[in-house]
Amino acid sequence: MHFEQQLLEGCCMHPFSQLGWISSANKAFVSVWFPQASALSIRDAKSHEKIADLKKSNAGLFTVNLKSEKSKYRLYEVVAHTQDGEYIYTDPYQFSETAYSAVHFIDRAPQNLYEQAGAQLVTSDNGVKGVRFAVFAPNASAISLIGDFNHWDKQLHPMQKTDMGYWVLFIPNLTPGALYKFAIKDAHGHQLPDKSDPIGFSQHQYPSHSSVVYDHKAYKWNDAKWHQTKKDPYKSPMSIYEVHLGSWKRPSDLHKTYLSYVELAHDLIAYVKEMAYTHIEVLPVSEFPFDGSWGYQPVGLFAPTSRFGSPDDFKFFVDTCHQQNIGVIVDWVPAHFPEDGHGLAQFDGTHVYEYADPRKGWHPDWNSCIYDFGKDTVRQLLVANALFWFDKYKVDGIRVDAVASMLYLDYSRNQGEWLPNVDGGNHNYEAISLLQWINTAVYAQFPQAITIAEESTSFAGVSKPVSAGGLGFGFKWNMGWMHDSLHYIAKDSAYRAYHHCELTFSMVYAYDENFVLPISHDEVVHGKGSMIQKMPGDEWQKFANLRAYYGFMFGHPGKKLQFMGNEIAQIAEWDHDLSLDWDCLQTQGGDGNFHTGISNLYRALNKVYVKEPCLHALDHEHSGFRWIDINNAQHSILSFARFSGLQNDVVLVVNNFTPSVYEHFKIGVPFAGKYKLILNTDDADFGGSGYKVKQTVSSKAIAANDFDNSVDIIVPPLATMFFKILAR
Structure with missing residues (x-):
């Protein structure tokens, strides 16, 4: 096909071959494609001296042959005349x-x-x-x-x-x-x-x-101090507030659908700071077309969603978090992408980004395409995108969604619906090596970064170094702890004695990975009920159970994650189209506001957790934990000790999952001395019974629970208590 015809029909692959300033020996010609123009000339871009008039072909290609001194390349502008007027522009085909x-x-x-x-x-x-x-x-x-x-x-x-x-x-x-x-x-x-x-x-x-078009160099950051003072995430407190930015709080202006990044930078961050969380984790912010996907069907991997503002606005949000000493984790979705026509699917008419065979390239759960994890260009894209969020937006961590769906070729597939690997197994070797590359690259360039895997199977070594055969993640969500503990706490207290091991089993594998304990958005949607709805008993017992459970969570080894609304015991399931029910915190009559009590408790738990190294410094080391009494199923009481590694430093955690009160309850202690009650989930300020308990107790040389010394305490109903040893 003739070049002009290619241009006319929009099928030109090599425009530089004949457009722009084309030189050979002492001759040159200039060709400009502008079918809408009736007349066209070129002029020197600096002096504006006219160089030549160009002759138009029938298709719309303007051309002129240049001789002598005009054949030497000169940066030129085009002066085009159309029925709409004169246009002057710099021709792109000379570059x-x-x-x-x-x-x-x-x-x-x-x-x-x-x-x-x-x-x-x-x-x-x-x-x-x-x-x-x-x-x-x-x-x-x-x-x-x-x-x-x-x-x-x-x-x-x-x-x-x-x-x-x-x-x-x-x-x-x-x-x-x-x-x-x-x-x-x-x-x-x-x-x-x-x-x-x-x-x-x-x-x-x-x-x-x-x-x-966006300029990444335009925004001026103000978070240098944050990056200079960041600490080892494994030994530091990490209490994560998981947030869906579109429904945390809706604007009072009825003409606006969402709070902006800038508004959230003021309102949300102030709230997170006041509640003493250490990190915010935002559901995916990579651009996505469908609100109902919550961001988990991304199309623009390198663009923060414009629902809430500009890229600079999102940088301002992250920057403000850092200035308030709050880390930022973003949910990241490298497992799949939707079929939307403007996106990656069949990008050039072929499977550029996704596996071609639907047995590998189509996800039946989410009706979306699966990246071709074995293709070099796709692998580079995903590694680059992980680095991008740390580099350009200075996020502190990424939580990688649906890792299990990447690791297993038969994930959510029946027999005959998947292709085995070269060894006949179900592991996706391409995805495994990609995840290892991602983590290696991130930690090589950003040593203090956090990568967290949402991985729901027993795949070994998710948070182990790549050099040791692991996937190289920094942390892994402890889905086993979450499922077992929620199953336990949903039982009426009369039956918990028969399910005692559901609370203790997590310590069997607690150090197999670097765990985060998650109560995420997935647990309060799709008919699962809100956290308070999961609790058994009458109203008082529901809130007491939830308080005791949150106390257990903060005592248990592992970093913490809680989805928004759980910290105020919202009654309704989360709905992405609605704001959280902040009205539940308003003053009530009678015995007070249980929701405010839960909020007060969660703030107190965060503060104690951050303050006490025993509760976070050795989260991932055996030396940080010891059972006091693991076997008291009869009374549904658990007790254990948490250590910081400092000499004689310990926090005792006692969990009572029955509505009974236990006077003169004896537990062994690892060190002789005086112990102070630093938090009791049954306190009246938290909506508890306020049962009178001892604020300090001194150990006696009476053996208990395989310890030489013990303390005598009062255990209130449906409560978790934290005791700290005082300086000796």
Whole structure:
């Protein structure tokens, strides 16, 4: 097909071959593609001296042959006359070297992907500023860059295909805020739905789904102190507040759907600070089209969702967290992506990003595509994206969603619906090696980072180093503890004696991984009921059970995670379309407000947890825990000791999961001395009975629970108590 016909039909793969300033020997010609123009000339970009008038072909290609002194390359502008008036612009096709520079080193390191691909603000060798575009679509027959700068005209800006499968173009004088997409034709010349940029840094919502040019260098951070004083996450307290930004609190302005990142930076962070959490974990913020997915069906991996504001606004949110000494963890979804037409699915008409065989490439649970974890370009994309959030947004951690679905080829599949690996097994070796690469890369570049796996099986070594054969995550959600303990606490206290091991079993494997104890959003949706709804008994017992359970959680080894609303004992299940029920904290008559009591308790638990090294310093070491009495199933009482590693430093934790009171209850203690009650979930301030108990107790040389010394305490009903040894 003739070159002009290719341009006219939008199927040109190599526009640089004949557009722009083409020189050979002492001759040159200039070709400009502008079908809407009736007349066109070029002029010197600096002096504005007219260089030549160009002659138009029938298709709309303007050309002029240059001789003598005019054949020497000069940066030129186009002066075009159309029925709408005169347009003066710098022709992008004279910047072929600037465009090609996008792919010079793109495959050398993962981070090169987000530093070179997508829409990058660059300056050409001759000093012209603009935006360099690069998109990977190896099997496309043609791609045009469309945007508000060219009225979304698919004819005007064909992109150049490179040997690496990237299509490139530099648009001079384009600035941040410009909207763009890619108009792609598949290998057979069929026009596909216009695609958003897979590496786009900002993206509009429905209906345009346009990508937006963004300058990552514009925002000025103010969190240097935070990064200078960050501590070892394994030995530090980590109480995580898991938040869905769209439903934590709705704006009072009925014309607004959500609070913005900036508003959340004030309201949410102030609340988290007041409640003494150490970290915020936000449900996925990578751009996603469907509200009901909560962010777990991402389309724009490199763009924080525009629902709540701009990328700079999200940086402000993270920055403000850090200034208030709060860490930020983002949920990250590398397992799958939706089929939305503007996204990655069938990106160039072929399976660029997903496995081609639906037995590997389609997720039956979520009706979404599964990344091809064995393809080099996809692997680089996912590693780059993990690094990107630490690099450009300075997040402190990523919680990796649905890791189990990545590890197992037969995840949620029946026999015959999956393909075994080369050894005939069900492990996805490609995903395993990818996860190892991700964690290795993150910790190599960001040593104080946090990576957390949501992994629900007994896969060995999730949080073990890659060098030791593990996946290399920093932490793993303890789903076993969560399921067992919730099953236990839902039982009427009369039956708990028969389920005692459900609370104690977690210590059998507590040090197999570096665990986080999660009560996440998944536990309070889809008919599972809110946390308070899970509790048995009358109203008082429900709240007492919840208080005792939260106390048990904070005493148990492992970092803590609690979903928003659980800390106020919201009655209703979480609904992403509604605000949390903050009204439940308003004053009530009678015996007071149980919801306020739960809130007070959670704040107190956080404060004690942060203050006492015994409760966090040795979370992942055997020396940090010892049972006092594991076998008291008859009374449904557990007692254990937590240690900090400092000499004679200990906190005793006593859990009573019955409504009975026990006077003169004896427990052994590891060190002789005086012990102070530092928290009691039955206190009246927390909505408890306020049963009078001893505030300090001194040990006696009376053996109990295999210890030489013991203390005599009063155990209130449905309560957890924390005792700290005083300095001797």
